[in-house]
Amino acid sequence: MAYSDRYEMVCGVETHVEMATKTKIFCGCSTEFGKEPNSQVCPVCLGMPGALPVLNREAVNLAIKAGLALNCEIAEFSKFDRKNYFYPDVPKNFQTSQYDLPICKNGWLEITVDENPKRIGITRAHLEEDAGKLVHSGETITSSSSSGVDYNRSGVPLLEIVSEPDMRSIDEVIAYLEELVQIINYAGISDCKMEQGSVRFDVNVSLRPIGSKEFGVRTEIKNLNSFNSVRRCLEFEVERHAELYDEGQSPVQETRTWDEVKGITLSLRTKEEAEDYRYFPEPDLVPLVIDKQWVERIKATMPELPAAKRNRFQALGLSAYDAGVLTSSKAMADYFEQALAKFDDAKTLANWVMGDLSGLLNAHSCPIEDSPIAPEQLADLLGLLQKGEISGKIAKTVIAEMYQTSKDAATIIKEKGLAQISDEETLGKIVDEVIAQNPKSVADYQSGKKNALGFLVGQVMKATKGQANPGLVNKLLKEKLS
Amino acid sequence: MKISRKEVEHVADLARLKLTEQEIELYTEQLNSILEYAAKLQQIDTTNVEPTAHAVQLYNVLREDEITDSMETEKVFENAPWAEDGYFRVPKIV
Numbered sequence: 362m363a364y365s366d367r368y369e370m371v372c373g374v375e376t377h378v379e380m381a382t383k384t385k386i387f388c389g390c391s392t393e394f395g396k397e398p399n400s401q402v403c404p405v406c407l408g409m410p411g412a413l414p415v416l417n418r419e420a421v422n423l424a425i426k427a428g429l430a431l432n433c434e435i436a437e438f439s440k441f442d443r444k445n446y447f448y449p450d451v452p453k454n455f456q457t458s459q460y461d462l463p464i465c466k467n468g469w470l471e472i473t474v475d476e477n478p479k480r481i482g483i484t485r486a487h488l489e490e491d492a493g494k495l496v497h498s499g500e501t502i503t504s505s506s507s508s509g510v511d512y513n514r515s516g517v518p519l520l521e522i523v524s525e526p527d528m529r530s531i532d533e534v535i536a537y538l539e540e541l542v543q544i545i546n547y548a549g550i551s552d553c554k555m556e557q558g559s560v561r562f563d564v565n566v567s568l569r570p571i572g573s574k575e576f577g578v579r580t581e582i583k584n585l586n587s588f589n590s591v592r593r594c595l596e597f598e599v600e601r602h603a604e605l606y607d608e609g610q611s612p613v614q615e616t617r618t619w620d621e622v623k624g625i626t627l628s629l630r631t632k633e634e635a636e637d638y639r640y641f642p643e644p645d646l647v648p649l650v651i652d653k654q655w656v657e658r659i660k661a662t663m664p665e666l667p668a669a670k671r672n673r674f675q676a677l678g679l680s681a682y683d684a685g686v687l688t689s690s691k692a693m694a695d696y697f698e699q700a701l702a703k704f705d706d707a708k709t710l711a712n713w714v715m716g717d718l719s720g721l722l723n724a725h726s727c728p729i730e731d732s733p734i735a736p737e738q739l740a741d742l743l744g745l746l747q748k749g750e751i752s753g754k755i756a757k758t759v760i761a762e763m764y765q766t767s768k769d770a771a772t773i774i775k776e777k778g779l780a781q782i783s784d785e786e787t788l789g790k791i792v793d794e795v796i797a798q799n800p801k802s803v804a805d806y807q808s809g810k811k812n813a814l815g816f817l818v819g820q821v822m823k824a825t826k827g828q829a830n831p832g833l834v835n836k837l838l839k840e841k842l843s
Numbered sequence: 844m845k846i847s848r849k850e851v852e853h854v855a856d857l858a859r860l861k862l863t864e865q866e867i868e869l870y871t872e873q874l875n876s877i878l879e880y881a882a883k884l885q886q887i888d889t890t891n892v893e894p895t896a897h898a899v900q901l902y903n904v905l906r907e908d909e910i911t912d913s914m915e916t917e918k919v920f921e922n923a924p925w926a927e928d929g930y931f932r933v934p935k936i937v
Contacts, residue, residue, distance in 0.1 A: 389909060389912075390910070398928075398929040398930050399916070399929055400929075402919055403911075403913050417906060418908065438896075449931075449933040449936060495936070508933050509930030509931065510932070510933060511929075642897065648897055
């Protein structure tokens, strides 16, 4: 029995986003991903005694931009604090973060689930530094005899975005995460490369009897790095809570971890063992004062956000579904708009981008920004189709060839002799031949079986390897058989 | 407000310090006398005084987002008690 018959789920999410700066938050080391371990480190991000941090202006700019994109208030006065804990991925034994005066607070974003729009509150968003990366010698952390530490990630600027506990179903949680990641991606805050760990989620979840106003006991599951993990993890966790309540027990307030392979959550530490971070103001960094002019300067650089883009695409005549797919990533929307500048039938273009082009890209696991077919080339192909120079069927052959060779449609059509035959004289001869070779179908058609015409059109298409103009073939056949 | 023996044990635990019985007693006493001294500050009326975020009146010390040289590999590991294959190595964590 599904939990939702008896209980209502309450969920809030903390999202950690690695910001798209060139350098770390407090030093000039590069943030580039995938470099040799410990090749992008210095005394500051290694936490060496006496090294002093200096805040990266661009990290502040991006945090302000994220705050504006998420409808937050931008703090006029903000400061940094030390969050103290011992773990080898934090070389200073504290993480520089923001405690009571975050840079952004009181925002929201809108999600739509089953056509119901709903606002999800954003409690706060604050700046902090990422930790290093641990590589365990054994299969898991508990079975390892020792671990390696790579501090290249130590000091990469993070924005931690904390939602209100406003979500009431797993679908709402996923919708919130998708919308959040899209906004962050569109606004240029982060490249949002989930597979590289650029975005990580901690979810807080509890259940309460339907109708109850009190919150139940919550558990926090840390460090999920994909929408799919969040969904599977929550599906497991809410059932676990429901079973405990059904048996007259209760979950305990604790931090848990998600085992991706086994598909279960496991206890990390209970409330009694909860960390005591002993936050205090960071003496090595002076506070931030953000005036209205600074905020206005950032506002002026804000690109169109996903919700506005979706509305604009729908105004072009696209369905809500099509607009949603085409704006699912900024790269996809950019591709569509670049092609649209050269080919203005939005619906046809949408079908080709979401259909044949996406099919080819998916088959080759190629992101759309690396498409071998440039948006302008796709627009040209569709232009030729629209003008009747090639048939829809041939266009499918041509796009596959374009994908392989990156050549223009016109070049491929010329090289392969694929142009549509729209010449009445040439087609007339072929139609005559087909009529002569298929006396039975001709007789069927003339005796009133209109379906027979389709077969004859097919024969002409076959004889011309799909290059005949279908409209003209229809017209010629009807004339000649009447 | 007096600091209890239990709090000293907790703080020592957070700081990964293993204290002897005598040390716990000594530090409880010493910490209390330090806190008692600092408690004099409580006598000052701070109504309408903004909390101080930093000792110096300075704001917005920022750097531009420009890459500077990182350390050379040999230097990185010079003080490391244990390093292998480009990684710092640490004993079993949990």
